[in-house]
Amino acid sequence: QKEVEQDPGPLSVPEGAIVSLNCTYSNSAFQYFMWYRQYSRKGPELLMYTYSSGNKEDGRFTAQVDKSSKYISLFIRDSQPSDSATYLCAMSGGNEKLTFGTGTRLTIIP
Amino acid sequence: EPEVTQTPSHQVTQMGQEVILRCVPISNHLYFYWYRQILGQKVEFLVSFYNNEISEKSEIFDDQFSVERPDGSNFTLKIRSTKLEDSAMYFCASGTDRDNTDTQYFGPGTRLTVL
Numbered sequence: 001q002k003e004v005e006q007d008p009g010p011l012s013v014p015e016g017a018i019v020s021l022n023c024t025y026s027n028s029a030f031q032y033f034m035w036y037r038q039y040s041r042k043g044p045e046l047l048m049y050t051y052s053s054g055n056k057e058d059g060r061f062t063a064q065v066d067k068s069s070k071y072i073s074l075f076i077r078d079s080q081p082s083d084s085a086t087y088l089c090a091m092s093g094g095n096e097k098l099t100f101g102t103g104t105r106l107t108i109i110p
Numbered sequence: 111e112p113e114v115t116q117t118p119s120h121q122v123t124q125m126g127q128e129v130i131l132r133c134v135p136i137s138n139h140l141y142f143y144w145y146r147q148i149l150g151q152k153v154e155f156l157v158s159f160y161n162n163e164i165s166e167k168s169e170i171f172d173d174q175f176s177v178e179r180p181d182g183s184n185f186t187l188k189i190r191s192t193k194l195e196d197s198a199m200y201f202c203a204s205g206t207d208r209d210n211t212d213t214q215y216f217g218p219g220t221r222l223t224v225l
Contacts, residue, residue, distance in 0.1 A: 034213060043114075043201050043216040044153065088153065096141060096205075097166055098214060100153040 003027050006089055006101030014109050019076040023089035023101045026070065030091040030099070033065050035074045038086045038103065047087075048074065079108045112136045114217035116202050122223045123192055131187045131220045133202030142185045143203040143214060144177065146170070153201065159185065192224045 006023045013019055021035075032051045036044035048063040050056045056063045064073040072091075076083055089101040115134045123129050135142050144156040157167040159177055176188045185204075189196055199221050205214040 032213075036216070041199070041219075041221070043218045046213060046215060049213045090153075096143070096158045096160075097155045097168075098143075098145075098153075098203075099155070102152045 004089065004091060004099050004101045007104055008102050010105040010107060012107045012109055013079060015079060015081060017079050017108075019074075019079050019083070019106060019108075021074040021076075021087050021089075021104050021106070023072050023091075024070055025072075025091060025099075027091075027093065027099075028070070029093035031094050032092045033063070033072050034090045034098070035061075035063055036088040036090060036100075038088055040086075044088055044090075081108045081110050084108050114202055114204055114215055116200075116217040116220050118220060119218065120221045120223070122225065125194055125224055126191050129189050129192055129222065131189075131200050131202075131222070133185045133187075133217055134183050135185055135202065135204030136215060137183070139204035139206050139215075141165075141205045141214075142177075142179070143205070144187045145201045145203060145216075146198040147201065147219075148198045156187075156200075189222075192222075194224050197222055197224045 004025045034049040035047045037047050038044045053065050053067045060077045062075040084107045086103040086105045088103045090098040092098050117132045142159040145153050147153045155168050157171045158165045174190045178186050199219040201219045202217045203214040
């Protein structure tokens with residue numbers, strides 16, 4: 001079983017829709033959870049981070065962590081064409097190394 | 111807003127040659143990292159560096175790789191004798207544990223092409 005699993009997509013939704021992106025993980029030592037956005041041939045850009053179960057909201061983005069189910073989600077409300085990118089989940093156990101998912105390629109259709 | 115910078119943006123080299131990839135981390139950060147991403151694959155951890163020494167390295171980071179912080183601002187990754195399979199995007203990242211969140215900020219990457 002992979003440490004971090006993420007559906008690679010591609011995922012296409014119409015502009016204005018709510019997007020749900022998800023990752024599951026197997027390592028109980030993971031305590032810190034991050035979502036990065038990556039445009040083609042660019043570096044990952046940090047979107048959200050959290051270190052506890054529950055929800056964290058930042059503008060149109062909501063990160064959700066369920067440690068009991070080892071499941072994290074990122075919700076994007078009122079999606080825009082500029083949200084089209086690859087979304088990477090990443091996590092760590094506090095030992096500095098980030099373990100990434102494969103990334104989900106998202107396209108928002110105008 | 112401070113950011114991580116990397117040079118060059120694209121490096122082409124012949125197999126067996128040495129390359130040095132350069133990074134300038136965010137100025138008040140204390141933790142430095144290198145990751146790589148082979149085209150179409152996920153981002154993979156290579157090495158972390160703290161207090162002027164390697165704190166963790168992956169299986170990928172073998173004797174052909176080395177890192178250095180030669181001065182107060184630069185952080186370099188050296189590949190001594192490049193192989194075709196070293197072709198990838200190499201990302202530098204820096205972070206601080208001030209908030210105990212393990213957040214890391216990535217540079218734009220260097221695309222390394224080994225011919």
